[in-house]
Amino acid sequence: MTAHLVPVESPAALAWSVDNCTVGRAMAILGERWTVVVLREVFLGVRRFDDIRRHSGIPRQVLTNRLAMLVEQGLLQKVPYQVTGARSRLEYRLTPRGLELQPILLAIVQWGDRHLADPDGPALEFVHRDCGEPVHVELRCSAGHALDNPSSVTSTPGPGARPFSGPQIAPQARERASRRTK
Amino acid sequence: MTAHLVPVESPAALAWSVDNCTVGRAMAILGERWTVVVLREVFLGVRRFDDIRRHSGIPRQVLTNRLAMLVEQGLLQKVPYQVTGARSRLEYRLTPRGLELQPILLAIVQWGDRHLADPDGPALEFVHRDCGEPVHVELRCSAGHALDNPSSVTSTPGPGARPFSGPQIAPQARERASRRTK
């Protein structure tokens, strides 16, 4: 009889499928090494290809890909601009959908500044345009309560929840028919 | 004289180096395809290797790597557990540093639910443990003002700011030196 070291409960979340959880989908967009850095640049007002590239150090090809992907996903749009005495070119601006990423970006900045900043502090601060005070992200429920510690948040299945029907991976001996497309 | 199509201002952010901006560093951790999905699982209470793998569909090798990286970065820690009649094993739990990622995760969920959810709605909802009301992320400045639209946030150089000293990319001159060897 072995005494267990921590109480063993089976997490309720395991009963629910997660294959339509939007975290996975969002991270399919945001979860590439440079995507969020590109967005940071655009939020900072750096909107032109070479400006972004020089300012952030992203390789050309990668920047091309990321920008195209972000346009395709509807987070950025191309807007023509023209400096006097040059031909018209395109710059990248946030769409409304892209603007709504701001809380994500600020949450990342907030965490990064707290845990990854240089000893002399963060390079960049985000402030309220009206009063100049620094901005932070906070959690609040619809009843208006501020949620200050992480454990006061819990999760429940939402309207789109589906029961978790075993491993949708490979049940180990699935018919080995369809894979060979070579 | 060519009239320009949009007002052309040089963004102030270009004057400041961004190479110690914490967004880049944070994304070096979070900006891998599956990292945030792993974190979601752990936040949901799914803490064991195979549970995470089956529940989320992450490939084994990738999960191994992500977990090791997250432990190394101090976001997760290994805690031994034991189900009765089995040997002691390890599960992964959030460290305090990891728990502080919750706003990021919730900001992603919030954006994803709004823009990427199935028509029947999100699969998962996060609620206040005490009152059951859904949780959302909001921006607020230190003076207590709620910031509801993205343009009321602006950025200024912070204490660690350094002036931007040209392209730290390739200082290579544009000389057509050598023929390409095919």
Added chain:
DNA sequence: CGATCTAGGTCTCGTTGACAGACTCAGTCT
């Protein structure tokens, strides 16, 4: 006893993505 199950991994290998460096192209400036 040997066979089997299970959790948590490795190993191998083909595909995709990151990245650097060179080349292109259209319009402008000298």
Added chain:
DNA sequence: AGACTGAGTCTGTCAACGAGACCTAGATCG
């Protein structure tokens, strides 16, 4: 005409991803 500039494309190398098979220690079953 020649050089410059912004925004790319092309090419080749190398790391990361992803699928599937294999491995291992302890528990259990026949």
